[in-house]
Amino acid sequence: MIVAESKPIKELLEMVKDFNRILVVGCKGCVTVCNVGGAKEVAILASSIRISRKKMGREIEVGEHTLERQCDPEYVDELKDMIGGYEAVISIACGVGPQFLSERYPSSKIFPGVNTQFMGGAEEHGIWSERCAGCGTCVVHYFGGLCPIARCSKSLLNGPCGGSSNGKCEISKDVECIWDLIVRKMMEQDRLDELIEFKPPKSWMTARDGGPRRMIREELVK
Amino acid sequence: MNDFKPQIVAFCCSNCASSAANVAEGMKKALPDNVKIIQIPCTGRIEILHLLKPFEEGADGVYVAGCQEDSCQYVSGIAKAIKRVTHVKKILEELSIEPDRIDVFNLSAGKGQEFVEVAYEMVNKVKELGPFLQA
Numbered sequence: 150m151i152v153a154e155s156k157p158i159k160e161l162l163e164m165v166k167d168f169n170r171i172l173v174v175g176c177k178g179c180v181t182v183c184n185v186g187g188a189k190e191v192a193i194l195a196s197s198i199r200i201s202r203k204k205m206g207r208e209i210e211v212g213e214h215t216l217e218r219q220c221d222p223e224y225v226d227e228l229k230d231m232i233g234g235y236e237a238v239i240s241i242a243c244g245v246g247p248q249f250l251s252e253r254y255p256s257s258k259i260f261p262g263v264n265t266q267f268m269g270g271a272e273e274h275g276i277w278s279e280r281c282a283g284c285g286t287c288v289v290h291y292f293g294g295l296c297p298i299a300r301c302s303k304s305l306l307n308g309p310c311g312g313s314s315n316g317k318c319e320i321s322k323d324v325e326c327i328w329d330l331i332v333r334k335m336m337e338q339d340r341l342d343e344l345i346e347f348k349p350p351k352s353w354m355t356a357r358d359g360g361p362r363r364m365i366r367e368e369l370v371k
Numbered sequence: 372m373n374d375f376k377p378q379i380v381a382f383c384c385s386n387c388a389s390s391a392a393n394v395a396e397g398m399k400k401a402l403p404d405n406v407k408i409i410q411i412p413c414t415g416r417i418e419i420l421h422l423l424k425p426f427e428e429g430a431d432g433v434y435v436a437g438c439q440e441d442s443c444q445y446v447s448g449i450a451k452a453i454k455r456v457t458h459v460k461k462i463l464e465e466l467s468i469e470p471d472r473i474d475v476f477n478l479s480a481g482k483g484q485e486f487v488e489v490a491y492e493m494v495n496k497v498k499e500l501g502p503f504l505q506a
Contacts, residue, residue, distance in 0.1 A: 196424060201466045204467070206505075
C-alpha cells in the first residue's frame with residue numbers, strides 16, 4: 150500500500166485560514182488501511198477544524214466525503230455536484246488524490262492533508278515500513294525475495310557494505326541491514342553461489358530517473 | 372471567573388466506573404450536576420472522534436473513567452483509551468487549546484469515593500482554565 154502520515158493540523162489550518170466553506174475528502178484505498186485518510190480521519194480532521202474555528206469565534210462549514218478511490222476518475226466524478234459549494238478542498242488521500250481532484254475540478258482550490266511517505270506494508274498494527282522503490286523492473290528474486298533497492302540505505306545491489314554491523318545498518322540501530330538478511334536467507338536456502346553470479350548492470354530506464362512514467366495497456370483501453 | 376460552571380462530559384466504563392458510581396450513590400456522595408456521564412461498555416471503544424465531539428458541541432472539558440490497567444475486563448480497553456486521550460491532548464495543543472481540558476482516570480468498581488473525587492478534580496481544573504469558548 151501507499152503509506153502516508155497526516156500533516157500537522159496547524160499547517161492545514163494555516164493553508165485554509167481564509168476560507169469558510171471547506172470540504173474534507175478521504176479515500177477508501179491505501180490511506181484508509183494505514184489509518185490516515187479514511188472516513189474516520191475525515192471526521193476527525195473536520196471536527197478539529199470546527200473546534201479551532203469555534204474557539205476563534207469564526208463561522209465555518211466543513212463538509213465530509215470519502216471516495217472509493219481518489220486515483221480513479223469514475224469515483225472522483227462523485228464530487229461534481231458538491232465541490233462547487235466549497236471554497237477549499239482538503240484531500241487526505243496520497244499525493245495522487247489532490248492531483249486527480251485538481252485536474253478534474255480546475256476551478257477548485259485543492260490542498261493536501263497528508264504527507265505521502267512510501268510503498269510498504271504493516272509490520273504490525275501502527276507500524277509500517279518501506280518495501281518497494283517502484284524501480285519498474287523487479288529483481289527481488291535475485292536477492293532471496295528481499296529488495297536491496299528499497300531497503301538498503303545505499304540501494305546497493307552488491308552489498309553488504311562496511312557499515313553493516315550485527316545485522317544493523319550504520320545509519321540507525323533501528324534499521325536492519327537488508328544485505329545481512331539477504332545473505333542469511335540465501336545461506337539457509339543453500340543458494341549463496343547465486344549471489345556471486347555475474348549479472349549485467351541493472352537498467353534504470355524504467356525507474357523514476359527517466360522522467361514521469363505512464364503505462365498503457367492496449368487490451369484495456371477503450 | 373468563580374461563577375463559571377464548566378460543562379464536563381465523562382465517558383465511564385460500565386464495568387468499573389459505573390459500579391463505582393453506584394457505590395458512591397450508596398455512600399450518598401453526589402456528582403457535580405455539571406458533569407454529564409456517558410456510559411460505555413468498555414473505554415477501549417472510545418474513538419478519537421468521540422473525545423473531540425463534546426468540544427465541538429461546546430463542552431469545557433472531557434474525561435474518561437476506566438478500569439485499572441491490569442484489570443480491564445476486555446484486557447486492553449483502558450490502555451487504548453489512555454493512548455487516545457494522549458493523542459487528543461496533542462490535537463488540542465495543535466489547536467492552541469489547553470490539553471488539560473481532557474484527562475483519563477483509572478478507577479475500580481469499589482472506588483465510589485474516588486469516582487466523585489475525580490469528577491470534582493476535573494471540574495476544579497477546568498474551572499481554573501476558564502470557559503473553552505470565551506464569551
